[in-house]
Amino acid sequence: MQPNHEASQRIARISAHLHPPSFQMEGSSLNRENCRAKGGAPGFKVAILGAAGGIGQPLAMLMKMNPLVSLLHLYDVVNSPGVTADISHMDTGAVVRGFLGQPQLENALTGMDLVIIPAGVPRKPGMTRDDLFKINAGIVRTLCEGVAKFCPSAVVNLISNPVNSTVPIAAEVFKKAGTYDTKRLLGVTTLDVVRANTFVAEVLGIDPREVDVPVVGGHAGVTILPLLSQVKPPCTFTAEELSNLTTRIQNGGTEVVEAKAGAGSATLSMAFAAAKFADACMRALRGDAGVVECAFVASQVTELPFFASKVRLGRRGVDEIFPLGPLSEFERVGLEKAKKELKESIHKGVSFIRNA
Ligand SMILES: NC(=O)C1=CN([C@@H]2O[C@H](COP(=O)(O)OP(=O)(O)OC[C@H]3O[C@@H](n4cnc5c(N)ncnc54)[C@H](O)[C@@H]3O)[C@@H](O)[C@H]2O)C=CC1
Numbered sequence: 001m002q003p004n005h006e007a008s009q010r011i012a013r014i015s016a017h018l019h020p021p022s023f024q025m026e027g028s029s030l031n032r033e034n035c036r037a038k039g040g041a042p043g044f045k046v047a048i049l050g051a052a053g054g055i056g057q058p059l060a061m062l063m064k065m066n067p068l069v070s071l072l073h074l075y076d077v078v079n080s081p082g083v084t085a086d087i088s089h090m091d092t093g094a095v096v097r098g099f100l101g102q103p104q105l106e107n108a109l110t111g112m113d114l115v116i117i118p119a120g121v122p123r124k125p126g127m128t129r130d131d132l133f134k135i136n137a138g139i140v141r142t143l144c145e146g147v148a149k150f151c152p153s154a155v156v157n158l159i160s161n162p163v164n165s166t167v168p169i170a171a172e173v174f175k176k177a178g179t180y181d182t183k184r185l186l187g188v189t190t191l192d193v194v195r196a197n198t199f200v201a202e203v204l205g206i207d208p209r210e211v212d213v214p215v216v217g218g219h220a221g222v223t224i225l226p227l228l229s230q231v232k233p234p235c236t237f238t239a240e241e242l243s244n245l246t247t248r249i250q251n252g253g254t255e256v257v258e259a260k261a262g263a264g265s266a267t268l269s270m271a272f273a274a275a276k277f278a279d280a281c282m283r284a285l286r287g288d289a290g291v292v293e294c295a296f297v298a299s300q301v302t303e304l305p306f307f308a309s310k311v312r313l314g315r316r317g318v319d320e321i322f323p324l325g326p327l328s329e330f331e332r333v334g335l336e337k338a339k340k341e342l343k344e345s346i347h348k349g350v351s352f353i354r355n356a
Pocket residue numbers: 049050051052053054055056075076077078118119120121122123132136139142143158159160161162163188189190191192219264265266267270
């Protein structure tokens with residue numbers, strides 16, 4: 001009797017594994033969460049909006065691998081069930097739940113600590129990031145209205161282009177809803193820093209992980225301003241190197257768009273950059289000291305209402321915004337060009353909501 005009893009218990013256990021509760025996009029995952037609550041490590045609740053896209057999918061994978069994440073919500077208007085099923089089989093700690101379409105936005109967002117937004121259309125060759133405004137402005141507005149309603153205290157990492165306009169759009173949406181906190185809205189410019197570190201390391205012949213290049217301004221063309229006079233470790237460049245590096249960093253996105261020849265823009269390096277930035281945000285939220293990243297935020301560093309520069313992240317989002325520091329003549333000229341274009345892009349974003 002005994003061995004048979006044990007055998008049937010074992011079969012029941014195996015069968016439960018092979019036939020987990022059917023994965024309804026939301027409902028049944030409650031069971032899983034309850035299970036997890038018994039033994040699961042604490043961590044952050046993170047939503048990715050646009051999770052089935054070129055950035056969204058690898059970003060979802062990287063966030064599933066991050067031990068600071070306990071619950072990962074994957075939201076998209078298409079294909080999120082497949083991406084969710086796929087990612088959920090990774091044997092890492094985070095519980096994954098999928099959400100499809102606007103009616104499920106509320107459940108996707110409720111309770112989230114961090115919301116990462118890569119939803120929206122990417123560029124094709126010949127387009128500027130601003131050409132994406134027409135479509136992406138409305139997408140960002142809708143999603144940020146959801147954030148304001150369902151998780152107003154979440155930190156938002158905004159990736160959708162044109163970042164120089166979508167961040168002001170998000171700010172206006174949050175203002176309208178009465179939930180705006182400048183500390184919690186961050187435009188993601190990490191890819192500019194990642195590229196700058198890589199390209200500078202190539203010129204210096206050293207490991208890119210040893211290089212730190214501040215990139216300030218915004219996230220489009222001349223608004224991307226690498227401060228090559230402030231590179232760590234300290235180094236000098238010839239005038240030609242300065243000019244070539246600056247141009248390559250400013251055109252990094254276009255380099256990828258052209259190489260992909262119509263199949264989209266940077267996705268893998270962007271997912272890497274977004275995961276790096278989200279990890280920094282979560283380390284700061286849990287109380288780690290000295291977390292400093294470049295980001296496009298509400299700022300008083302210049303006369304413009306938004307600007308990317310080094311910021312110190314803390315338990316409530318942005319804790320301190322660092323001044324630009326001493327600039328070279330080359331950078332001062334670049335800064336004036338950057339501000340001119342940025343001013344218009346910010347205005348365009350603000351007007352989109354105010355004049356709606
Ligand atoms: N900040 C940065 O450094 C970078 C920003 N980007 C931008 O990120 C955005 C996404 O790029 P990719 O992932 O390559 O595009 P993609 O087209 O591959 O994916 C976008 C995803 O957003 C989804 N989506 C569209 N409307 C939505 C809505 N209302 N709610 C939720 N999801 C929605 C789509 O279904 C799709 O799955 C683009 O605007 C691109 O320009 C891209 C690279 C770098």
